Amino acid sequence: xxxxxxxxxxxxxxxxxxxxxxxxxxxxxxxxxxxxxLGPSGCGKTTLMKCLNRLTDIYPEMHVAGNIFIDDEExxxxxxxxTKIRKRMGLLSQRPYPLPMSIYKNIAFGLKISDRRKKKxxxxxxxxxxxxxxxxxxxxxxxxxxASCLSIGQQQRLCLARGLAVDPDxxxxxxxxxxLDPMSSQAIEKKFIELKKSYTIVLVTHILRQAMRIxxxxxxxxxxxxxxxxxxxxxxxxxxxEKTKSYLQGVFY
Amino acid sequence: xxxKLLRKxxxxxxxxxxxxSTCIIIFALCLIVFSILIKGIPSLSFEMISxxxxxxxxxxxxxxxxxxIIGSLYLATGATALALAISLPVALYMNLNxxxxxxxxxxxxxxxxxxxxxxxxxxxxxxxxxxxxxxMKASLLAGIIVVALLIIPIMIRAMDEGFxxxxxxLTESSLSxxxxxxxxxxxxxxKQCFPFIITGVLLSFGRAIGDAASxxxxxxxxxxxxxxxxxxxxxxxxxxxxxxxxxIPEVKNRAYAAAVVLTIIVLMISxxxxxxxxxxxxxxxxx
Numbered sequence: 001x002x003x004x005x006x007x008x009x010x011x012x013x014x015x016x017x018x019x020x021x022x023x024x025x026x027x028x029x030x031x032x033x034x035x036x037x038l039g040p041s042g043c044g045k046t047t048l049m050k051c052l053n054r055l056t057d058i059y060p061e062m063h064v065a066g067n068i069f070i071d072d073e074e075x076x077x078x079x080x081x082x083t084k085i086r087k088r089m090g091l092l093s094q095r096p097y098p099l100p101m102s103i104y105k106n107i108a109f110g111l112k113i114s115d116r117r118k119k120k121x122x123x124x125x126x127x128x129x130x131x132x133x134x135x136x137x138x139x140x141x142x143x144x145x146x147a148s149c150l151s152i153g154q155q156q157r158l159c160l161a162r163g164l165a166v167d168p169d170x171x172x173x174x175x176x177x178x179x180l181d182p183m184s185s186q187a188i189e190k191k192f193i194e195l196k197k198s199y200t201i202v203l204v205t206h207i208l209r210q211a212m213r214i215x216x217x218x219x220x221x222x223x224x225x226x227x228x229x230x231x232x233x234x235x236x237x238x239x240x241x242e243k244t245k246s247y248l249q250g251v252f253y
Numbered sequence: 254x255x256x257k258l259l260r261k262x263x264x265x266x267x268x269x270x271x272x273x274s275t276c277i278i279i280f281a282l283c284l285i286v287f288s289i290l291i292k293g294i295p296s297l298s299f300e301m302i303s304x305x306x307x308x309x310x311x312x313x314x315x316x317x318x319x320x321x322i323i324g325s326l327y328l329a330t331g332a333t334a335l336a337l338a339i340s341l342p343v344a345l346y347m348n349l350n351x352x353x354x355x356x357x358x359x360x361x362x363x364x365x366x367x368x369x370x371x372x373x374x375x376x377x378x379x380x381x382x383x384x385x386x387x388x389m390k391a392s393l394l395a396g397i398i399v400v401a402l403l404i405i406p407i408m409i410r411a412m413d414e415g416f417x418x419x420x421x422x423l424t425e426s427s428l429s430x431x432x433x434x435x436x437x438x439x440x441x442x443x444k445q446c447f448p449f450i451i452t453g454v455l456l457s458f459g460r461a462i463g464d465a466a467s468x469x470x471x472x473x474x475x476x477x478x479x480x481x482x483x484x485x486x487x488x489x490x491x492x493x494x495x496x497x498x499x500x501i502p503e504v505k506n507r508a509y510a511a512a513v514v515l516t517i518i519v520l521m522i523s524x525x526x527x528x529x530x531x532x533x534x535x536x537x538x539x540x
Binding site: 050053055058059060061083084086087089090091093094095097098099100101102109110146147148149159162163166172 | 352353354420421422423424425426427428429430431432433440441444445535536537538539
């Protein structure tokens with residue numbers, strides 16, 4: 001691979017009790033590209049995602065072994081400052097989880113500008129991130145209203161804006177469009193293509209069409225194993241593995 | 254055909270059973286409220302709620318139960334505030350820090366339910382025995398502490414039920430925004446579960462203001478309005494109890510009037526908290 005590698009996962013194994021969820025995962029995720037992790041439901045895509053920003057920490061039944069490097073910095077076993085590691089990654093989950101507060105405060109939550117004198121700066125930043133997530137026009141006149149009054153599609157874009165507000169360099173998106181209508185999905189996809197200039201995007205999906213539309217690099221997973229990985233064009237046009245081929249053809253069992 | 258008929262009978266049977274039990278509950282409630290109102294309203298006067306007992310009050314002469322009204326409000330408010338200061342952190346800790354230890358949390362829940370079931374006279378006796386050891390006299394402070402102990406399990410469990418329902422996804426996304434556990438606790442959990450917290454406070458306040466047995470030994474009874482935490486304090490339930498045990502019919506009727514006052518206070522607190530929690534319900538996210 002000639003691109004710079006942003007995330008490197010080496011020999012990652014994860015068990016829940018006796019179940020082997022992730023089996024010897026080795027992947028490289030290139031910088032400023034959209035990497036799609038593709039695979040059928042229940043193959044460990046979401047779990048892999050949780051390992052990346054160490055959400056596995058809050059589930060003691062998950063035992064993780066191996067190494068994850070971000071910019072050559074080991075993060076999986078780092079003991080110090082997990083919050084700092086997590087803030088380098090914005091997370092977009094399967095369905096939006098807006099915080100129980102106003103639209104304004106949802107974004108401000110990650111910004112941590114609590115100084116009252118910097119109110120103007122805060123306003124500007126919030127406008128900036130809402131515009132980045134193409135939500136500003138819809139909510140600019142009701143920033144003080146609770147986030148719960150937004151539609152699901154708007155909530156997901158709010159979560160994107162909120163994730164961007166912590167100033168990450170990676171965006172982890174876990175089937176971000178699965179709860180959305182086609183229009184909202186398209187808005188999110190378009191946004192991702194714009195955002196990849198400045199962010200490294202990891203997108204988990206089981207929607208083949210979506211992967212084909214936006215992927216630069218594809219990792220195909222099946223039953224906790226990496227079956228195949230490579231640049232999107234190569235993998236979609238000339239899959240090397242039998243399983244990849246059948247998934248692409250839609251004849252998967 | 255018979256199967257269909259059987260199902261219809263079953264459906265009808267259970268539906269009527271449900272309506273029957275609902276009717277019984279409503280009937281019992283109405284019976285209690287009406288009997289208090291019918292007996293209490295005639296003796297209820299402005300003097301009753303605006304004056305402390307004078308000499309001869311307990312023989313049916315002039316005076317009122319202001320001492321008990323104020324005393325009960327002091328006691329219940331103090332106990333609820335103290336219990337809230339302890340319960341909220343405990344409930345949050347159970348659901349944020351201990352969430353991974355299911356067995357421990359379940360054990361705590363079981364113990365709290367057990368404490369909930371203990372009769373309040375046991376709390377009163379416990380408080381009394383501690384007071385004897387410490388050489389304390391019956392006082393407002395002692396009452397507040399004992400009643401707080403009595404309502405803490407109720408409050409924790411009521412809040413816990415709310416915190417339990419916070420989806421892990423919300424915790425995960427707050428964590429990924431770089432939030433610390435205390436930020437998640439006080440800025441996310443508390444806001445998301447505000448209606449549950451209000452319910453917990455309301456339930457506890459109702460129990461605190463209505464309980465007679467736990468304050469019997471611990472706060473004593475006096476005709477004066479307390480001015481400090483170390484003084485004895487009158488409470489409405491005890492006021493009802495003392496007046497009701499009088500052989501004089503006028504005093505007995507006043508007991509019902511005191512009961513009406515107690516009921517009205519609980520009703521007002523209840524309406525007030527509904528109004529507050531209604532304002533916050535909009536903010537919490539439905540999952």
